[in-house]
Amino acid sequence: MDDWCTSPERVPAQRQADRWMFLIEAARDLRTTGAIAPSGRALARALTDPVRAQGSRPLAVLEVGAGTGPVTRALIPQLSRGSRLDIVEANPRFAAQLRRLVAGHPDLVPTSGRVRVHETFVEELDTDQRYDVIVSGLPLTNFAPDQVERIMARYLDLLHPGGTLTYFAYLGTRRARALTASRAEARRHAAVDEVMAAYQRAHATGRWTVWANLPPAHVWHLRRPRVSAQSSERRLAEARR
Template sequence: MNGWTTSHDRVLAQRHAEGWMFLIETARDLRPAGASAPSGNALARALTEPVRVQAPRPLAVLEDGASTAGVTRSLISQLPRGSRLDVVEADPRFPAQLCHLVAAHPAPAGGPRPVTVHQTCVEDLDTDDRYDVIVSGLSLTKFTPVRVERIMARYMELLRPGGTLTYSTHVGMRRLRVLTASRSEARRCAAVSEIMSAYQRSYATGRTTVWANLPPANVWRLQRPCVFPDEQWQTQDGVGQ
């Protein structure tokens, strides 16, 4: 051994360690995590596509469920100048790593650091800000239908009119859960699936399948309307004017 490594070697070692960390933390959680590996490069790129599409104008971006920071790292590298990124992670096992990543990212000269980590649930995020892009890393299939509805409603509330939400679902996971789950768990999964399908029917603008991921994933893109139907009715009635 020559006693030194290249930057490429260090990156590979860090990502290998992140993968093991994710598996260990998932094994500790008795709830189904809905994922077997952190987001790979191809999945991270698909999830962050709206950032690239809207560049180079400054953007307000929110990432929810950052976990081991695979997507966070991709977002930071793609943020247009003058943008800001809020990273939300409720699990207390991950924010320290996220803060370390943010600290390593240089702040603009004379300006505030553009990335902030929040240890909280997105439903409890205390902010009046609105976002151009929201990237969700949550495994929504493991939550109760009530919680999923709250999370999705919060995402739509936090998006600016015309803003985009991206999230992923694993190919074939729904069928696998139905085949292996108990009757009550199958009912829960079906209810969650119906909630997500309703949002997709109302707001989806596209779906991409990322085969180069383990497991393969579908990346959904949902867009908040410039005016929600109830808001349009209020405006026409004179209430919203």
């Protein structure tokens, strides 16, 4: 496994504004915001690596839980001609900021319309599109286990066979909750970890540690098999044993 790390850098005004907005939204609802700071550059780069790895061929990309857009800003310059980016964000204030980001992004002026913001939950996204890469910023460890199961199943359904899902998980959250949370909350967190571990055993192609983030995080890449849905479900069931 590789480690991603960058040297400290001056935080530009946009990133400072994003951090303040994250703090405000976290105060409103930490369960859906999931963090107190947006993803740093090193984490955004690790999450978007599957897009860069596929070179210049046109791709269909889905970003879920985009927040204030730090990963979106890393994704847009990587889109080759003919690519498509769908952005899913349920928080209306974040969605409005993402629309402004897309409308004013210089890399999108020649090809307006290839990026769309959907203000909805990914489970409710109305589309027949299948994606080569899905980048997830959802705070999965904040959700109930059955909701995590529905989201992960939806991700695999939305991927082309052979497509890649990339997502992150903060380091040390289970230990921290075991020390500070109620028993019920600790059990919920452990159950979510079990759901994710089954998907990792069945589909993971790699895991990287990003130390230059607040807080540090693991980035996982999962791949939808190039086999039938029935075979994929059988593989996942075996991973849960």
